[in-house]
Amino acid sequence: MSASGVPALSAITFGMPAGPTVAVASTYTPGATPPVSGAPPLPTAFVFEQDAWPQLDVPPPTDSDEVQEWMTELDGVDIPDIDPTVDGSCAGDPSAAANASARGWWTCGGWTRPSDITACPDKMTWGVSFDDGPAPYSEKLLTYLNAKDIHATFFAVGSRVVSYPDILIEEYMTGHEISVHTWSHHPLTSLTNEQIVAELGWTRKAIKAVLGVTPTTMRAPYGDIDDRVRAISNAMGLRPIIWTTAPDHIPFDTNDWRVAGGDVTGLQQFATFQSILGNASIMDTGFIVLQHDLYEITVDLAVGYTLNTALTHSPPFSLKAIGECMHMAPSDMYMETTSNKTQKTRVITGTQTGGAPPLGSSVFALLSALALGITGLFFA
Incomplete structure (x- = not known):
């Protein structure tokens, strides 16, 4: 066990004993x-x-007054x-x-x-992001980030936002960015237009209820996005963010989720991460990396090793x-404060920016979760 309370890399693996959660470091009063x-x-x-919100971790119904109102954002x-x-x-x-x-x-x-954000423009710049929280071990990550003066973008799941509002508040109030990651973490391309609107709309509403602001960005669970999902997201004022794909078609996915899912060990994950840094060093631009703060394993890999x-x-x-x-x-980053009040991209054109294997990392994550029969397991 290191001084930071992180196990040795060889010990970080599926089924490892759980450590203690960390209490919220700072509380912030209304106002x-x-x-x-x-x-x-x-x-x-x-x-x-509960009566004011959809069921947790389940795609929201589409017949509510809220969803019908949000559907009007697609008009025109x-x-x-x-x-x-x-x-x-x-x-x-x-x-x-x-x-x-x-x-x-x-x-x-x-x-x-072109409407997607896929990489940082400046060479040797890492766009730090964490998906699927807030969650009980997010505080351990926040302690590290704040000590190192690193800001990250947190892609928040609506069901987690209403479950752990104090953690989301601390993320926001300590200078981190908050973005939408849907209500139930369901593959968006598999949903109807109304269901996509419900997933995004309820998450926006949850974040605003807790923080008082509405994000202007989103990330699709598993990276599962197409032109229909993009158009709906942009119409709702949410610009899509994906992680970088290297020129050799390898996504900048740390595979931390595969350790939490029992597919690889911490040592194998870290080898994958080192290959990401090798690709990043020779790119002409910066990059965006996929990591997660939902589980203790993924947080330990981040604070103990990858970051x-x-x-x-060197x-x-x-x-x-x-x-x-x-x-x-x-x-x-927020609708209430942005200088761009017309945050809606109406035209989507463009080309492929790097390929992925026929079964990309996002799909492996989904299939792994389905194979394990873990309906509440979120990745990406």
Whole structure:
């Protein structure tokens, strides 16, 4: 066990004994001033009442007044007439996979569009992000990030937001960026338009209820996005963010989720991460890396090994939140404070920016979760 309380890399593996969670380091009273210029004060302390929210970890119903109101945001927007995929995977929908380039499906082929954020522009800059929280071990990660003066982008799941509001508040109030990662972490391409709107809308609503601000960015679970999902996201004022794919078509996915899922060991994961840094060193741009703060294993890998390795690399990488690495003002990360009040991209055109294997990392994550029969297991 290291001084930071992280086990040896060889000991970080599926089934390892759980360590203690870390108490929230700082509490913030309603009315406190956020570190974002022009942001409203923190709202009244959030109290979760199940009747006011959809069932946790389940795609929300589409017949609510809220969803019907959010559907009007799509009025006048050209939403591509693309059928939902069977399950968001290439193997589960061969017909959709064969047409992946035309539909701009990232899962099958790594297809992206100019409206997507996929890499930091400056060489040797790492866009730090963590998916699937907030969660009980997120505080351990926050302690490390704040001590190292590193900001990250947290892609928050709505069901987790209403479950752990104090952790989300600390992330926001200590200068980290908050983004939308859907309500139930379901593959978005497999959902109807109304279901996608519900997933995004309820998460926006949860974040605003807790923080008083609405994010202007989103990340699709498993990276499962196509032109229909993009158009709906952009119409709702949410710009998609994906992680980087290297020129050799290898995604900048640390595979921390595969350790938590029992597929690989910590040692194997770290070898994958070192190959990412090797690719990153020879790229002309920066990059965005996928990591997770849902489980103790993924947090331990980050605070004990991957982040330290990037900081001590020769030459060292500059670790920044994604909006920061994109030279976006902190205020532009939220609808209430952004200078861009027309945050809606109506036209989606473009080409592939790097491919992915026929079964990308996002799909392996999904299939692993399904194979394990763990309905509450979230990755990406």
